[in-house]
Amino acid sequence: MPAPAGDGAFAPPPGTAWNRVSPRMPWHWRLAVVLRGIPVAVVGGWWIHQGGGMAGLLVWVLALLVSCVLVWGVGELSYRSAGYLERADDLLVTGGVFVRRLVVVPYGRMQFVDVTAGLLERWMGIATVRLHTAAAATDARIPGLPAAEAAQLRDRLAHKGEARSMGL
Amino acid sequence: MPYAPPPGPYGPVPVPQMYGPPRFHQGVHRLHPVTALLRAFVFLLIYFVLIGFSLLLTPQEDGYAFLEPAAVRRFALVSIPATVAAVTVGVWGWLGLRFWIAGDDLAVETGVLRKRRRFIPLSRMQAIDIVRPLMTRLTGLAELRVELAGGDGSGVVLRYLGRRSAQQLRAELLARAAGLPGHTPEAPERPFWRVPFGTLLLSLISRMPVIGTGMLLALLLMVGVAFVEPGVLGGAIPALLGLISAVVAPSIVYGRFAVATSPDGLRLRYGLLETRMQTVPPGRVQAVAIVEPLLWRQRRWARVDVTVAGYAGERQALSSVLLPVAPREVAVALVAHIFPGADVDAVPLVPASGRGLSLDRFAAAGTDGVVFVARRGLLCRRTTVIAHARAQSVRLTSGPLQRLLRLGTVHVDAPPGPVRVAATDRELSEARAIVESTAERTRLARSRTGADPARWAR
Numbered sequence: 004m005p006a007p008a009g010d011g012a013f014a015p016p017p018g019t020a021w022n023r024v025s026p027r028m029p030w031h032w033r034l035a036v037v038l039r040g041i042p043v044a045v046v047g048g049w050w051i052h053q054g055g056g057m058a059g060l061l062v063w064v065l066a067l068l069v070s071c072v073l074v075w076g077v078g079e080l081s082y083r084s085a086g087y088l089e090r091a092d093d094l095l096v097t098g099g100v101f102v103r104r105l106v107v108v109p110y111g112r113m114q115f116v117d118v119t120a121g122l123l124e125r126w127m128g129i130a131t132v133r134l135h136t137a138a139a140a141t142d143a144r145i146p147g148l149p150a151a152e153a154a155q156l157r158d159r160l161a162h163k164g165e166a167r168s169m170g171l
Numbered sequence: 172m173p174y175a176p177p178p179g180p181y182g183p184v185p186v187p188q189m190y191g192p193p194r195f196h197q198g199v200h201r202l203h204p205v206t207a208l209l210r211a212f213v214f215l216l217i218y219f220v221l222i223g224f225s226l227l228l229t230p231q232e233d234g235y236a237f238l239e240p241a242a243v244r245r246f247a248l249v250s251i252p253a254t255v256a257a258v259t260v261g262v263w264g265w266l267g268l269r270f271w272i273a274g275d276d277l278a279v280e281t282g283v284l285r286k287r288r289r290f291i292p293l294s295r296m297q298a299i300d301i302v303r304p305l306m307t308r309l310t311g312l313a314e315l316r317v318e319l320a321g322g323d324g325s326g327v328v329l330r331y332l333g334r335r336s337a338q339q340l341r342a343e344l345l346a347r348a349a350g351l352p353g354h355t356p357e358a359p360e361r362p363f364w365r366v367p368f369g370t371l372l373l374s375l376i377s378r379m380p381v382i383g384t385g386m387l388l389a390l391l392l393m394v395g396v397a398f399v400e401p402g403v404l405g406g407a408i409p410a411l412l413g414l415i416s417a418v419v420a421p422s423i424v425y426g427r428f429a430v431a432t433s434p435d436g437l438r439l440r441y442g443l444l445e446t447r448m449q450t451v452p453p454g455r456v457q458a459v460a461i462v463e464p465l466l467w468r469q470r471r472w473a474r475v476d477v478t479v480a481g482y483a484g485e486r487q488a489l490s491s492v493l494l495p496v497a498p499r500e501v502a503v504a505l506v507a508h509i510f511p512g513a514d515v516d517a518v519p520l521v522p523a524s525g526r527g528l529s530l531d532r533f534a535a536a537g538t539d540g541v542v543f544v545a546r547r548g549l550l551c552r553r554t555t556v557i558a559h560a561r562a563q564s565v566r567l568t569s570g571p572l573q574r575l576l577r578l579g580t581v582h583v584d585a586p587p588g589p590v591r592v593a594a595t596d597r598e599l600s601e602a603r604a605i606v607e608s609t610a611e612r613t614r615l616a617r618s619r620t621g622a623d624p625a626r627w628a629r
Contacts, residue, residue: 012567012579012599016607092614103574105567105603107610111617112563137320137480138563138584140591 013084013097013105021086021097027127028085028147029078035123036074040067087145092167094134094160096143106143111167112136116160118153125150132156195336195343196352199271203312203333211254211261218253226250270329277317277344279327291327293348295319297455297481300490301337301448308446313337317344318481320586326481341450345435348452360433363508364494364501368426374474374496375418377466379550384410384417425495432508439493449490455479456509458557458585458592459493461502465550473502477509478588491589510558513542520546526576527596536581536594536605541616543583543609545594555592557583559609559616567606569599581605 015021044067051059077100085098093109113134120130130153134143148156226246228235236242267283276290300316307313312331319326332340342357375381388410395403426443436452460476467473475494482490494505503515520535527534533552536545543562546554562583569579579602581594597605 012569012603093610099568101571103569105606107565107606109564109610109613109617136563136584137586139587140566140582140584141564142566143564 013103015086015088016090016095019088021088024082024085024087024145024147025129025149025152026082027129027149029082031124031127031129031147032078032081033074034127037071038123040070082147085146089159094143096134096145098144098146104142106141108134108136108141108143109167110160110163113160113164113168116157116164118157120150120153129153132160134160195340196272196347199269201270202265202268202329203331203336204265205310205312206331207258207261207265209261209306209310209312209331210264211257214257214260215254218250218257223250223253268329272343272347275347277327279329289327291317291319293344296344296348296452298452298479298490299341299344299450301341303334303442303446305444307331315340318479320480345450345452349435358433358435360431360438363430363432363505364497365430366425366428366494366496368422370496371425371428372418372422374467374472375421378417378464379466381414381417382466384413388414421495424489425492428495430494430505437493437509451479454561455481456493457561457588458555458590459506459509460556460590461499461506461515461554463499463552463554467496468552471499472496473499475502475505476589478585478590480586480588482588506556510542510556512540513556513558515542515544515554515556518542518544520544523594523596524576524578524598527578528572528576529596531595534595536597538605538609538612540612543592543612545583545592547593547595555590557585557590557592559613560619561585562609562613565606565609565613567602569602574599579603581609583609 048060048063051063055062080100081098084100084103087097088095092111093107095105095107097103097105114137115135117133117135118130119133124130124147128150129147130150132145132148132153134141136143145153145156223246226249227238227242229237229239229242263283268279268281270277270279272278273290275293277293278288278290280286280288296317297320298318300318302314302316303312304314311334313334314331315329315337317327329337329340338357342355345358346352346355376385388407391403391407391410394400395407423443424445425441427446428439428441431438431440434453436450436455439447439449439451441447457478457480459478462474462476463472473494474492474496476491477493479490493509494502497505506515507513518537518539520537523531523534523536531547531549533549534547536543538544538559540559542556542558544554544556546552563586564584566582566584567579568582573579573596577599578596579599581597581602583592585592594602594605
């Protein structure tokens with residue numbers, strides 16, 4: 004899949020390609036947003052119907068449709084921008100829609116790796132891998148990896164981290 | 172290192188004497204026995220203020236009578252058991268805490284009936300502080316704190332030891348941590364810099380916010396006196412409190428500040444009322460910032476802030492200053508001592524892109540083989556420095572506005588602390604190049620320094 008134009012700075016190193024996350028990742032995101040949005044949509048719709056009648060409700064439904072399209076687009080963009088790459092000495096993680104980021108984490112600096120999967124994620128068979136270093140600012144999250152791949156990645160990272168560990 | 176300490180016009184810092192033969196490397200030890208009495212005393216003081224004092228008063232029609240015979244009897248009846256209880260608690264706590272050096276660990280056992288034993292790996296030690304609160308300065312006691320990486324509550328506090336024993340224990344722990352036998356004498360230290368109290372006070376006052384608040388306070392008081400208006404106190408009291416916390420408190424905390432260097436690391440001594448003696452072993456400083464407020468720049472003064480991994484939470488705020496004020500050259504020399512081979516002023520700094528929205532014309536960043544330097548701040552200039560060998564990760568971020576302008580920010584991450592190293596508003600392609608080259612340099616620096624910086628003396 005081609006990277007969005009103008010993001011050469013977030014391209015993979017020459018001669019390599021990002022490992023993509025699961026195509027189920029954007030669906031998980033959309034579903035999570037929609038599930039959280041349903042109560043807001045219903046309560047808001049009822050409230051506007053009370054105050055503004057049919058016309059208000061129409062505007063509300065229109066606004067909901069626009070947000071659905073936005074959520075759809077953001078899901079797609081976050082899927083396209085997400086990626087990771089294991090190099091000889093460090094791990095590259097990229098992603099982000101509003102704030103694009105690229106994180107380089109040396110294996111020797113990893114304190115621990117955790118794999119989390121919420122209820123929805125478990126049902127969809129995906130998981131989030133997160134690397135922790137001593138710096139809290141290190142934001143190396145890889146969301147939406149297939150569960151098996153996540154477990155393998157965790158084991159590989161833990162192994163490499165152990166081999167190169169250097170404390171603080 | 173082609174470096175000599177700058178000539179101190181204030182005379183040498185007294186070199187501490189040796190503290191007798193080592194004794195902590197064998198056997199089990201307890202805190203100083205006076206600790207028990209001190210704890211009982213504090214307990215009794217609280218008891219007297221809360222309960223005891225009111226027992227001495229007898230309510231009468233016109234107020235209270237003091238020291239009626241019946242009241243004294245009542246007071247004795249309650250106070251004697253309370254005293255016994257306080258002394259028991261004090262002695263119990265003293266009996267319950269034992270510590271010893273077990274190989275490479277400091278072992279601390281607490282509890283008399285139910286025992287809890289903790290082992291503190293000395294190779295993971297980030298700093299050792301000896302603190303002497305005002306109360307213990309009268310009794311010749313001191314508190315020893317060992318800080319580990321891992322945030323609040325991961326270190327250990329031995330409260331209280333005799334003053335000499337604390338210094339001796341510190342010397343032995345440092346020797347152990349460095350990989351030397353415990354009976355190694357304390358490493359000799361070389362005075363580096365001493366901050367005269369006048370300079371400290373002047374530097375605290377000559378800052379824009381302080382001067383502004385001072386002027387506001389004066390104006391409010393003048394208005395208040397001229398128009399006999401007590402309402403100005405609503406503004407004057409917060410301003411006064413602000414001045415106290417910005418000038419008086421730091422001048423007491425950082426009074427008599429002295430920095431010394433030794434093979435065991437940096438030694439800091441400071442404090443007018445509560446004196447602290449901090450030792451930061453080599454390689455424990457994660458990142459530093461040279462801070463130059465606007466009004467300090469004519470005098471070429473600078474402050475050095477520091478991130479040490481062990482200090483977390485409230486302790487971080489207290490221990491984040493490595494040098495409260497000194498000539499800029501001294502600050503740079505201190506940074507060169509912390510990160511061997513680094514010369515901050517020799518690192519070529521490339522200004523940030525002019526396309527950025529920020530007004531900050533001082534924003535710049537640069538790197539050499541040893542350190543990554545980022546400078547920012549239009550009024551208060553901060554030059555942040557991190558050694559490549561200490562970088563935890565390298566990040567490139569680009570927010571929505573920055574992406575429209577095709578700019579990005581490069582962060583070189585250090586453990587949480589007052590210093591954040593970030594090169595703002597770089598051209599995106601340049602930013603990516605900085606990330607790649609910094610990642611490569613950190614890799615080289617790590618392989619050069621070897622696997623584990625824990626045993627610095629070996």
